Amino acid sequence: MARSRQGMLDCIMCLTVEGGPCGEIPAPFLPRGWSSTSGVLPLEVPRQTIKGNYTSTQEQRSAMAPAMDIETPNVAENFNDHRDGLALEATSDAIDDVNVMKAAMKVKNGTATQEEVDIYDQSQFDAEKDKTQFRQYEDACDRVKNFYREQHEKQTVAYNLKARNDFKTKTRAEMTIWQAMEKLNTLIDESDPDTSLSQIEHLLQAAEAIRRDCKPKWFQLTGLVHDLGKLLFFYDSRGQWDVVGDTFPVGCRFDESIIYPGTFENNPDSKDPIYSEKHGIYSPGCGMDNIMLSWGHDEYLYHICKEQSTLPDEALAMIRYHSFYPWHSAGGYRWMMNDKDEKMLAAVKAFNPYDLYSKSDEMPDPAKLKEYYMELINTYFPPREGETERVIRW
Template identity: 60%
Template sequence: MAPHATDLTPVYEDSADISSTKQKSAAAALEAISDAVDSVNQLRGAISSPQRSHCDTPIDAPPGFTPARDVETFRQYHHACERVKHFYAEQHAKQTVAYNLKARAHFHSASRVRPEMTIWQAIEKLDTLVDDSDPDTELSQAQHLLQSAEAIRKDGKPRWMQLTGLLHDLGKLMFLLPGCSSGQWDVVGDTFPVGCKFDELCIFPDKFEANPDSKHEVYSTKYGIYEPRCGMDDLMMSWGHDEFLYLVLRDQSTLPREALAMIRYHSFYPWHKEGAYREFMAEGDEELLTAVRSFNPYDLYSKGDEVPNVEKLKPYYLELIDEFFPNKVIKW
């Protein structure tokens, strides 16, 4: 298990004095990196779902849609590659146990001011992250989330999975909240456990050489601070929008465990795509892995040029939100 973090006091820059122009520019840069990372994951190949009948629309039934475009046209890999390499060099160097303990201590701190807003207000706030320089789409974040949700809905998947499609990127709000992030490197990108050896199946594994934990007497070992088959829930995942949203929703929604896994692990490509870190899986984790793999195509490949009609779809999703969120106002 991870060391206790309550006695650690994080030090963050106060972002309250950042001008709206600078914040918009930083947000656009964040989305550019996020899109570039997604393009690499698209080029690494789609997740193969078990071939099952659509008659009962199980969550692992193959998606009923095909990508709107050839995945290789979503940004050019060779143009994005250097930017992605620079991003992962910073991310891999800075995602340490110490930093992750600080981030969680800050998140759970009683002194942290937690903005309160509904899910739909959060979606509208996330729209400020739209990137005007993105060549793949001119859609807002709300429209991207609706594309994912609508693709799941059209395939007849469970209502909780439809809602998960709508929610899955809301963790990017951490970039707009004071003290919840230190840059792009702890918001987006592939995720991985900290506190144990960085697996060679992580993207750009050589970039971990700059991380001091890679030479730590405990953290650099295969199991590190964990035990074999401890269960995926016990891993301390690298800090980012997946983990942030997971922590927000875990105690404030009635979403099932599979939905929370889709949110927490949708960027955990070393696990759900490459097969790494399976030594930590316990009973019940295979179901979580199936859930995450089933969700992945709706995240990566639902992006297209058809613009969702937000106002037309809003009543349906407001009802869906109310079904799984007993408290209408969420503490972020």
């Protein structure tokens, strides 16, 4: 069966859990190995197509397209404790090093905008920190190039549809926010010379840096939870490549603003007649809410927080887009933006330095800080009846 642009859009956009008005899904539109009559469909999206070009608001969260509206199952399942969390964190640190050095080099070379200078070079908490203590840019690039080669080959539309379907239909563990933070302590990277801190201490560092700068409490809490999506590595990821790394849209041409753009040559979407077009399945001004970003810890946590917290849109944007460097740092994909996205971009840029530059060997004390942050957690993840802390479905 030959694919047409409109046929592909209609089938992807009209799907519902029940099968939608399309009935069976034509095989060319399915991820490899899926059954067209299984009744297990990729995701739940609104009836209108992305080409409809509408502006999403907070009240329209449930009408998002590939960002989608996910209902998580209320069934607990243990995480896989045998995965190499230290290796994941080593890769994640190397990715951060590259992004730190790229930003610093732009400032040093005079190619940064004044806004970037203000954000990356003049952050209050970073004023006394010597960025040259981080490993050199070239060494970090060598560490991450093979990672990005694998990520760029495997992050396809088909995989992203399947990942979202798995997120929607499979069981996950249940635990509180603080328990999730403690779980991430298994990701301590003892071989990392940049910091000897555990994940919970890094999260507290980011939150405390934001707090010292007198940012709103929701902003502080966002710093605390922003990397909890790395729990995905212990649950349902295929490897490191669908957990960490810079994110980017799928379903349209891979932009030159993405790190190592040449490594997409083995991604089948780069040769697809629709996905390889500049706009692909999208239209200019469709809005970032309606874009399917490459699956990873940001997207995973975004959907959890969107459904189970009262965090504002700015916080959700910080969580979802903080690894979307092609957009918030390199200036790519501006054609996708609507009016809301201008505000969200400013929020992400305000958050980014706290993620990158708050690493240090200054040891925060979780026991002393827990009471303060538990108040914030209970404010934005309000406990349900009978709970003292909100139990989150991961």
